[in-house]
Amino acid sequence: MTTKVLICDDSNMARKQMSRALPDNWPTEITFAKNGAEAIEIIQAGGQELMFLDLTMPVMDGYETLEAIRKDDLPIMVIVVSGDIQPEARDRVKKLGAIEFIKKPVDQSKIAAVLTDYGMIGGDDE
Amino acid sequence: MSKLIALTEDERDCYQEITNVAMGQAADQLARLLDVYVVLPIPNVNIIERNEFKMTIKSLEDAPSVSAVCQGFIGAGVAGEALLIFNDSSFSDISQLLKYSQELNTEEELEMLMDVANVLNGACIQGIGKQLDINFSQSHPIILGQHRPISELLDEKHVTWQRTMAIEINYTIEDHNINCDLLLLFTEESVLHMNRLISFLLED
Secondary structure, rough: OOOEEEOOOOOOHHHHHHHHHHOOOEEEEEEEEOOOOHHHHHHOOOOOOOOOOOOOOOOOOOOHHHHHHHHOOOOEEEEEEEOOOOHHHHHHHHHHOEEEEEEEOOOOOHHHHHHHHHOOOOOOOO | OOOOOOOOHHHHHHHHHHHHHHHHHHHHHHHHHHOEEEEOOOEEEEEEEEEHHHHHHHOOOOOEEEEEEEEEEOOEEEEEEEEEEEEEEHHHHHHHOOOOOOOOOHHHHHHHHHHHHHHHHHHHHHHHHHHHHHOOOEOEEEEEEEEEEEEHHHHHHHHHOOEEEEEEEEEEEOOOOOOEEEEEOOOOHHHHHHHHHHHHHHOO
């Protein structure tokens, strides 16, 4: 079954790096957003299952995006992917409902481990 | 004849993202030193001409009085300098966070400035180097001046280049009146070399 994945980052390079870091054998349909406001619109349109979310972005940053998701109780799982490695940043996004925090630059094995933990990919076929 | 340096939109985006990761590492170290949360900005990446330097500096910091530290760095094919500019009103809050008992004297301020410069510049430069696979050596930080208008500390006389890549990072600390700007300046030759290094990151 194909998983609908949303990647939200203001950097074109970061969006590409993120999509490349997803497991090769994981069937996905990827949508991109350049900031939180775009992401919220896409989520509201429905169908998205998992979002990889950057924190530092113009227009609507990652924290504001998490707040908006919580406020409207939007049905999406969020993994934050950020260069902001302060412990406080991790605590804050978890309190705002993110299921996981992954630091940049992303690496493929870390992403695979998190997806396995949440049962989104089988651990055996890696 | 040297080629004129320019950045494509993809290259600018790439330097911005590399800086984003590096400054996150620097912020983490400062956050641990001061036990605070550092608010991370979106870094600004620009090619600037010598005659635009004054404007750039002025737009960075409009405080009437600042203190500034400069630190050179060099690695294979890449050289530049880091300028850290402190809004002077930041000092009382920093001294509080570092648990100094009373007002800092000039010498203590200088020591603190050097400490913060070492943490912020060091982590940021090494963070950029690591992503580009360059080992940077850093020179000892040099104080450009304390408690002066920025135009007196830095002007075109300091500038030996015609054109440079400037990366500006404005750090602020949540719930405290602390504000500083880190300006990373890369020589033209360095930018040509770095553009080659990042080309592999930009491949489809």
